[in-house]
Amino acid sequence: MTQTAPSPFDTAPPRPVDRRLLMICLLGALTAVAPLSIDMYLPALPALTSDLSTGAMQAQLTLTACVAGLAIGQVVAGPLSDAFGRRRPLLIGVAAYAVASLLCVAAPSVETLIALRLVQGAAGAAGIVVARAIVQDLYDGVAAAKFFAALMLVTGLAPILAPVIGGQLLNVMPWTGIFAVLTGIGVALFLGALLGLKETLPPGQRETGGTRATLRTFRALASDRPFAGYALTLGLSFATLFTYISGSPFVLQDIYDLSPQAFSVVFGVNSIGIVAVGQVSGMLAGRVPLRLLLATGHAIVVAGAVALVVVVLTGGGLYGVLPALFLVAAGQGLIGPNTTALALSGRPPRVAGSASAMLGVTQFAVGGAAAPLAGIAGPDTAVPMALSIAGAAMLAAVATAFALRSRRSAALVSD
Template identity: 40%
Template sequence: MGRVPATLTPLPGRTAVRAVPTALVAVVVFLTAVAPLATDMYVTAFPSVEAEFRTSASAVQLTLTTFFAGMGLGQLVGGPFSDQRGRRRPLLAGTLLVVAASVVCALAPSIGVLMAARLLQGFGGGWVMVIARAVIVDLAHGAQLVRVLNVVMGIGGIAPVLGPLFGAAILRFGDWRTTFWVLAGLGALMWFSAVFVVPESLPLDRRHAGGLRTFRSAARQVLADRRFVGYVVTACAAFVGVFAYVATSPFILQTMNGLSPTAYAIDFAANAGAMTIASLVAARLAGRVSTRRIILVGQCCMAVAGAGMLVGAIWFGMPLMLALIGFFVLMIGNGLVVTNGGALASSVVPEHPGTSSAVLGLVQWTTAGVTAPVAGLGGSDTAVPMAVLVLGGALVSLYGLLVLARPHTTGRTTP
């Protein structure tokens, strides 16, 4: 009937990239697009949600926090669960949860119900993301793993490019609730795609029994690896700046600088496009240029963007041009840092792909969830907290790369 074989594993003598079919990479891109779609299609409508529920900007930003918290929990549970039960069936269950939660979001009668539904939506999305990523880690290794994950992120940049544009279009012809109906439809399409394309990539003899108990043991092992911790810090600290931008840019660009929802969506798409190009460039350089060097360039971009925006926010009230340039440079840096840091984290603990993905996902999305409300502490008329978070995240990311993950701490080689 055109379905994939039950199990797909790399054959001896074959390269990891050749063992990962193009169709599978494309579907993994689609599956992992749930987070940027569920976030970026919705942020354009923040002012509309605030007005309908007669609530505050901070309360609306908390719907991001609950979503990110759900993402972290979903990855925490989904990673070890798939290590025990396999990838395919849990992946299909997660896509169905995304559909159901999106429907509840569309029908939410209050901001409280919307927060709870966003938690479930994030849980399903995180569950799907960690398992889809584990499928790739099952089949690719070393420099090839870095290359494939960068391709996934790079091509997946189409989602954040199109997300705000779709969100702006929906606001022209519908309302913010329509966004969630669209997400429910996309969730159903993800289910069908997974049914027909995603194989079972974890054979029975490679599964770990014991569920969360085994996860605790495996988590202690991966967290005992100093370089793994360093690369997790490298990737997750960079997330701080990105989600400070996601949470506050609607207010900085629309409320403070007067951009229309459509103009905001176009700028958001341009920034996402910059991130996509940076990720694809990093993928092309994998195996030819040190991944650590690529990460360092990205961290410097983020630090420069944060420092410039902090000066502009404190002394000049964040002029539009400075905000536009700062966000653009920030996203270029993000494209070079986050996926490369995550790929190096997975590469140093290859014996626990699901657990390492779960730990990385939990820390990333918990960080994002904490960042969103902190970035909004100053209200909707200041950019100072956002700029502090961007600069601070870049500096902590540098610490993770240069101190915690310094190469001489282990005999393993780094792509």
């Protein structure tokens, strides 16, 4: 199955290295819709809270709404891409994302913004789920793990640059201007997909059974023990990361007195950790069993989460919190690509979109549900964030152990 699909680019045939680089850039940019939509306005959350006369939990619900939309949208876009090909659902979704982002600029209340963020996330989900399905069209097993790790090099730039850009934009415009920038990004992604991406799922390999076939596929995936375990791993790991994402603006700015600009630098450093560890994962894939790389990622995240709880409960300062948060973030670079590759390995192209969607809906649904927990006790304590991160990190490790116990998982990770 590896590299049997047609080239996704309609230019003259480039050299193999160039073609791979182009694909990494384009698919990585499409996958970056989620961190761009979430992270760019993280430094603006306190200003948004004040401007819309709302509370920290309501402001965090704008994040939850976007993540919920990202989950819902993948359930729709994934099966559609199996039935109609990858290109059309992708273009429709990215165009709708640009429109929804523009409407967020004029949101008059936090309730309206929450609703628009739900639509924005649902539309942007097409880029995420289709990009992952395209990788599965072209690669499998260790090759897919290497490619997913390479995507993190591009996708990882979004959480590094987004909060930095967001913090700087707040110096020259109100928080609504950030959504105007996201509108421009949506337009650029639409043009990139329109001009640079061809179909990777030929008509003969598409799912033709309609809604019944889609539901059967979802049922089969849900009852597949290793797949369900890996899906839970992604969801709980993202809950760990997203609790940090949603809680850290208030904890680091309101409790530890960081400026929006300093916060964006700290956030960027942690994102560099994700990217760097992801690249190490890609280099080691094929030489080190994927399950060992995955277990190492869990060990790093759990160590950081436990350290964070200890520091917060003992009244430790900023210089104890920052290294712990770095470990929590950096370990995701080992968890994400290897979990995704193991979950999708060996699945036929006609169900790759549905499988990708099920991974995505679990990831974003669990992550979105966890986000408000970081602010449940108000903006004056970091204890809920620390405990939520630790709980999700430990449960993610348990979910991976559940997946790896099956004979099929052992076979998949042995190459």
